[in-house]
Amino acid sequence: MDIEKKFIETIKKYKLLNKKDKVVVAMSGGKDSIAVLYLLKKFEYKVQALMIDLNFGKWSEKNLNNAKLFCNQIDVKLKVVNVKKELKYEMDLIQKILKNKKNLSRCYVCGIIKKWLLNKWARKLKADKIATGHNLDDECQSVLMNFLKGNISNGINTGPKTGGNNKLNFIQRIKPLFYIPENEIKKYIEKKQFNILYKKCPYAVETYRVEIRNWMKSISDNEKLKVVSGWQKVIPKLKIKKIKKIQKCNICKEFCSGDICSACKIIKECI
Numbered sequence: 001m002d003i004e005k006k007f008i009e010t011i012k013k014y015k016l017l018n019k020k021d022k023v024v025v026a027m028s029g030g031k032d033s034i035a036v037l038y039l040l041k042k043f044e045y046k047v048q049a050l051m052i053d054l055n056f057g058k059w060s061e062k063n064l065n066n067a068k069l070f071c072n073q074i075d076v077k078l079k080v081v082n083v084k085k086e087l088k089y090e091m092d093l094i095q096k097i098l099k100n101k102k103n104l105s106r107c108y109v110c111g112i113i114k115k116w117l118l119n120k121w122a123r124k125l126k127a128d129k130i131a132t133g134h135n136l137d138d139e140c141q142s143v144l145m146n147f148l149k150g151n152i153s154n155g156i157n158t159g160p161k162t163g164g165n166n167k168l169n170f171i172q173r174i175k176p177l178f179y180i181p182e183n184e185i186k187k188y189i190e191k192k193q194f195n196i197l198y199k200k201c202p203y204a205v206e207t208y209r210v211e212i213r214n215w216m217k218s219i220s221d222n223e224k225l226k227v228v229s230g231w232q233k234v235i236p237k238l239k240i241k242k243i244k245k246i247q248k249c250n251i252c253k254e255f256c257s258g259d260i261c262s263a264c265k266i267i268k269e270c271i
């Protein structure tokens, strides 16, 4: 099945969104988010792009330029949110401080801040859904990583859609590329001749995820699909309590499971 058919089939089968929904695509400027944005626009969904500018030197500049050019080409609005303007600190500095003080990895810190800013801005843009470019390889990596690290509860939300609670103002996240292998997306993008930066983030090298990704080169796309689908079948059988209590963060008023959300805890360490 080609990638466009898989994309539409995933949206329909899992009821990810309808044509009335406003969907905000979390852009990195890389191939996956460009593919999601292009396909949503092609199939006439109400789409807008949102990019968190991490200011990681030339890599960020190139990705930002690609995203601007691409959105312009396909006539999609792009909102760029700059970490430094939002938080008064560069992401690089926040990561260094948290590494020194709490021994937290760069990606952990970056992931929390990005998610927090995406939620905040998607709400400001009145989004019904946030779409991300996670593909089959990303999902397989996450399943294996959580399993090997013994963080089983981290994987209970694996699936093409997560979150979403209108009462609590949580915006649902959708992953229309969930069942599409990375190399199929790469071929599709190359065929379309979109201007994409294939280089990974300069800080991706230090993560455990990279070790898993390298190991995954030895397994086929079909085996990756089996890992992810197998895990999805296991989830309902796990007796893991999801979240104990949902409340508003005392500082930013975002919903979280404690008094202060993880993003505000990180920001507090930098003051």
Ligand code: SF4
Binding pocket: 054, 106, 107, 108, 110, 111, 201, 202, 203, 204
């Ligand atoms: Fe952030 Fe780079 Fe890690 Fe991705 S790889 S979470 S962009 S630091």
Ligand code: ZN
Binding pocket: 249, 250, 251, 252, 253, 254, 260, 261, 262, 263, 264, 265
């Ligand atoms: Zn907070």
